[in-house]
Amino acid sequence: MSFAREPLPKATTIKLFKSLFLARRSEEYIVKHYAENLMRTPMHMSMGQEFVCVGVCSALEGKADVFASYRSHAAFLAQTHDTDRFFSELYGRTSGTGEGKGGSMHLAAPDQGHILSSGVVATQIPVAVGAAFANRQLKTGRTSVVFFGDGAADAGVFWESINAAALFKLPVIFVCEDNGYAVDTPREARQVSKSLSDAVKPFGADTYEDDSGDVESVYSLAKEAVAKAHRDRRPAFLNVKCCRYLEHVGIGTDWNWGYRDQATVEREWIDRDALKVQRARLAKHQVTESAIAAMEDEIDKAIQASVKRASQAPIPTPDRLHAGVFYEKA
Amino acid sequence: MRKLDYAGAIREATTQEMERDSRVFVYGIGVPTWSSIFGTTKGIPEKFGKERCFDTPISEDAMTGFGLGAAIRGLRPIHVHIRVDFMILATNQLINMVSNYTYSTGGKLKVPLVVRAVIGRGWGQGAQHSKALFSNFTHIPGLKVIAPTTPSDMKGMMIAAIRDDNPVICFEHRWLYWAEEDVPEEPYEIPLGVGRILRPGKDVTVVGLSWMNVEARLAADILAKRGVSVEIVDPRTLAPLDENLIVESVKRTGRCIIADCDWVDSGFSAELSARINEKCFGKLKAPVKRIGFAQTPAPTVRELENEFYPNAKTIVHAVEDMLGLEAANLDGEDFFSHERRFRGPF
Ligand SMILES: Cc1ncc(C[n+]2csc(CCOP(=O)(O)OP(=O)(O)O)c2C)c(N)n1
Ligand SMILES: [Mg+2]
Numbered sequence: 001m002s003f004a005r006e007p008l009p010k011a012t013t014i015k016l017f018k019s020l021f022l023a024r025r026s027e028e029y030i031v032k033h034y035a036e037n038l039m040r041t042p043m044h045m046s047m048g049q050e051f052v053c054v055g056v057c058s059a060l061e062g063k064a065d066v067f068a069s070y071r072s073h074a075a076f077l078a079q080t081h082d083t084d085r086f087f088s089e090l091y092g093r094t095s096g097t098g099e100g101k102g103g104s105m106h107l108a109a110p111d112q113g114h115i116l117s118s119g120v121v122a123t124q125i126p127v128a129v130g131a132a133f134a135n136r137q138l139k140t141g142r143t144s145v146v147f148f149g150d151g152a153a154d155a156g157v158f159w160e161s162i163n164a165a166a167l168f169k170l171p172v173i174f175v176c177e178d179n180g181y182a183v184d185t186p187r188e189a190r191q192v193s194k195s196l197s198d199a200v201k202p203f204g205a206d207t208y209e210d211d212s213g214d215v216e217s218v219y220s221l222a223k224e225a226v227a228k229a230h231r232d233r234r235p236a237f238l239n240v241k242c243c244r245y246l247e248h249v250g251i252g253t254d255w256n257w258g259y260r261d262q263a264t265v266e267r268e269w270i271d272r273d274a275l276k277v278q279r280a281r282l283a284k285h286q287v288t289e290s291a292i293a294a295m296e297d298e299i300d301k302a303i304q305a306s307v308k309r310a311s312q313a314p315i316p317t318p319d320r321l322h323a324g325v326f327y328e329k330a
Numbered sequence: 331m332r333k334l335d336y337a338g339a340i341r342e343a344t345t346q347e348m349e350r351d352s353r354v355f356v357y358g359i360g361v362p363t364w365s366s367i368f369g370t371t372k373g374i375p376e377k378f379g380k381e382r383c384f385d386t387p388i389s390e391d392a393m394t395g396f397g398l399g400a401a402i403r404g405l406r407p408i409h410v411h412i413r414v415d416f417m418i419l420a421t422n423q424l425i426n427m428v429s430n431y432t433y434s435t436g437g438k439l440k441v442p443l444v445v446r447a448v449i450g451r452g453w454g455q456g457a458q459h460s461k462a463l464f465s466n467f468t469h470i471p472g473l474k475v476i477a478p479t480t481p482s483d484m485k486g487m488m489i490a491a492i493r494d495d496n497p498v499i500c501f502e503h504r505w506l507y508w509a510e511e512d513v514p515e516e517p518y519e520i521p522l523g524v525g526r527i528l529r530p531g532k533d534v535t536v537v538g539l540s541w542m543n544v545e546a547r548l549a550a551d552i553l554a555k556r557g558v559s560v561e562i563v564d565p566r567t568l569a570p571l572d573e574n575l576i577v578e579s580v581k582r583t584g585r586c587i588i589a590d591c592d593w594v595d596s597g598f599s600a601e602l603s604a605r606i607n608e609k610c611f612g613k614l615k616a617p618v619k620r621i622g623f624a625q626t627p628a629p630t631v632r633e634l635e636n637e638f639y640p641n642a643k644t645i646v647h648a649v650e651d652m653l654g655l656e657a658a659n660l661d662g663e664d665f666f667s668h669e670r671r672f673r674g675p676f
Contacts, residue, residue: 065403099436106434115402116439120426126392127427130399130407137353137381138404157422160392167387325471327432327440327495 002212003221010285014295016058016215017278019081022299023050023074024275026083029303030090031251038311039090041103046074048245051274052177053078053147055218056238060143060226065115065131067124067146070105071177072117075147080112083306093313100316101324113142121182122148122155125174129161132170143226145173151182154190159203162235166204171229173222174205174237179244184259200237211241215274216281243269334513336506339481340370340446343488344408346517348378351406354492355382358393358410358446367410368448368507390419394445398428401443406492414447414501415458421466428497429472440495444488450503450541450591451639453668457627462592464539465601467499468569474522475568477501479543482513483566486520494522503541503591505668525572527579531561534585534649537576537602538564542589542621542640544666549645552663558649568598576602577609584615587648589640594622616652621645641665 007013027047030039046053049071057064057078068075076086076097089096090104097107105119115131118124128146135142152158153176165172176196180187193199197207206228210221218240225236243265247254255262282292334342348354355378361367362375362383375383386393390411397407411417417424424445431439449462467475474496478484484502491498528543529550538546543564550560563579565572580586586606588599599620606618621640629638643660650657 067399097436098434098438101436102434106431108431108435108438110402110435110438116431116435118427120422123395123422123427126395126423127399127402129392130396130401131403132399133396134400134403134405137355137400140404144399157389157391157395160387160389161395163387164389164392164396324433324437326474328437329495 001209002214002217003208003210003224004212004214004217005220007284008216008219012219013216013278013281013285014287016054016219017282018295018299019054019058019078020050020215020275020278021296022081022083023054023077025299026077026086026303027073029307034251040092041090041105042249043104043251044071044249045244045246045251046071048269048273049177049179049242050074050078051213051215052175052218052240052242055215056145056173056175056222059219059222060145062113063142064113064145065128065135065142066113067115067128067131067144068107068117069121069124069148069152070117070119071149072105072107076107076109076114076117079114080109082109082112083303084309085109087306087310088313091310092315093310094316095310095313099320122152122157124148125152125158126161126164129165129170129172132165132172133168136170143171143173143230145175147175147177149182150176150178150180150187150196151190153196154182162200162203162205162237165235169233170235171226171233172235173226173229174235176237176239178239178241180241181244181259183248184254184257186259197237197239205235205237206232207237207239209239213242213269213272213274215278245270331512331514333510334481335508335510336481336484337369337508339485339513340488340502341372341374343485343492343517344371345374345377347489347492348374348382350517353404354406354408356408356410357384357386359386359388360412361385361410367412368504371410390416391422394420394423395427397443397445398423398441401441402431402439406442408444408446408492410446412448413459414449414463415461417445417447420445424467424473425470429470432496433472441497442495443497444491444500445497446500446502448504449501450505451635451668452504454630454632454635455628456630460628462501462540464501464568464592464598465596468598468601472497473569474498475501476522476566477540477568478566479506479528479538479540479564481509481511483520483526485513486518487522487566489517490519490522493519498522501540505541506544508671509544522567523570523572524567525563525565525575527575528562528564529560531559532583533559534587534652535561535563535576535579535583536645537586537588538562539590539592539598541591545640545642546589546645548642548666549649552642552646552660553649556655556658558653558655560649573605573609577606580606580610581613584613585652586614587619587621587645587652589645590620590622592622593625594620595625597622619648619652621648
């Protein structure tokens, strides 16, 4: 279903558009330049799915502790908008999120609420539960949010984590980016339950199904789910249907793999692309075409500037290899 | 000073740190229950409440990730496993997550997490309740690994572990819980990464791990009666290792026996042996000798258990062998029997 509560205030519509555009254009830059072989890290692209992370992170207005999978780009940019550290890490520079030691699968900016990203399926999920516990004990007022794929719900630790969050009465926001596939294996070949939400509900979480493909729906849903989770002291499970436009890992398309049909995907998803829909909404709010173009231009320039700074930043010296295995006090 | 046992040392260290720092909490399967992990958490739930001392579902994987999440967001968790065998379910989090996030975030995340694991021979425990598995964890960069032997070492090292900003795995041999000695009442730290000479000697170095130091002391007493002087070195911290202390001891004695309470093949004793050979080559009067479990799953029946687990006798005979001495008749000697204190069931 859709949770869109139109019309959202104009400022919110603009904010969501900009955040979507930032994630999309950053990845389009990667697609264009990957072949230069200077960003030497496996990329699991968010393209097509950005609206999920953008909707949720925007709803939390900086008060989220975000935990992401290896498909981390949209989550990272939606939460931090920090293209400097993003591109620096992809280029393997000391100015990156992990001074080049993390790469695309380990983007992290804890000071900006993107706590970590993880490359082993489902491993980030229980970490979000512990973070929610810390947030409660320390009364930080922050909300623990974890993004993961439908494949992660195959894993035992997902169920352990839902159970623990409900048992400990922790308002963890579990967000399943349900793109229907784990690599090229469809959900039906991996899971018996017809609906993940139905399976999760008896564990004591509030569950929500969103198949709108719309950032404003996800935004409104997240607002509602977060408020309820805190009020009722229980976790929320948001299953958001989405579509990965590119191949599982890498910058190409995968129409030739034969597991999904290009025409169907275009008709069902790409034709109602969330960014396109959001751009059209701006017009409804009387934002002129030239004003939209100016916003887009500003974001493009910011990306270019970040890329430039990244490519001029130092590459770690060999002695950094052994540094930082253990925590060093600043 | 008053006497305190090893379980009491853990309990006192935990209690004092929880009093000092409200971010410290302790959790795990059975932690707040009556049996309280061999008494090591007794009284803590009453004193600090359910939010700081709590039980968990039997979800070792998730509850380890939980500890990581709490640690990187400002708390200082202590996660307890009543057997290392059950901690195997936590290895995805320990090896893939806990160990490497400080590194892969360029030092932006710190992980002040203590994970306690009970190890060792019990009483007919068989194959799934008796392991040590030191090297599974010392193999991994980013994890600190400790295995204190004495109550006073345990208290100081537990406090140091809780105050450390890195993940520390603490191995506790269950036969040590009743060991007693003078332990200072006030809180104190024994730095991690520093070993200890438990007994000075000049003929042969025995590097003992955990419980095997108790066996080594008994062996040394027996051998002293025959004029053989044994030096016992307890690394205490396995990673990062106080290599120098061991190397200097072996250079002095020229002989080294490593006594482990774990399998020998690819075990921690293999690491120690390799380092001693690298650093003491030319000073060794005999090849390094390793003692440990038989390379089989642990059996249950007593007669096979006695074959499987090494003890003081094994050490005595290894020393005799190395020094070219006749094997002594040990019939009159009094060896440790766990059964003096314990007759089951767990
Ligand atoms: C524990 C584990 N098993 C297998 C893999 C290999 N792998 C990487 S991504 C992936 C598919 C995951 O699918 P899903 O959770 O739906 O996320 P998506 O990639 O669709 O975003 C697999 C099997 C892994 N990284 N971790
Ligand atoms: Mg998927």
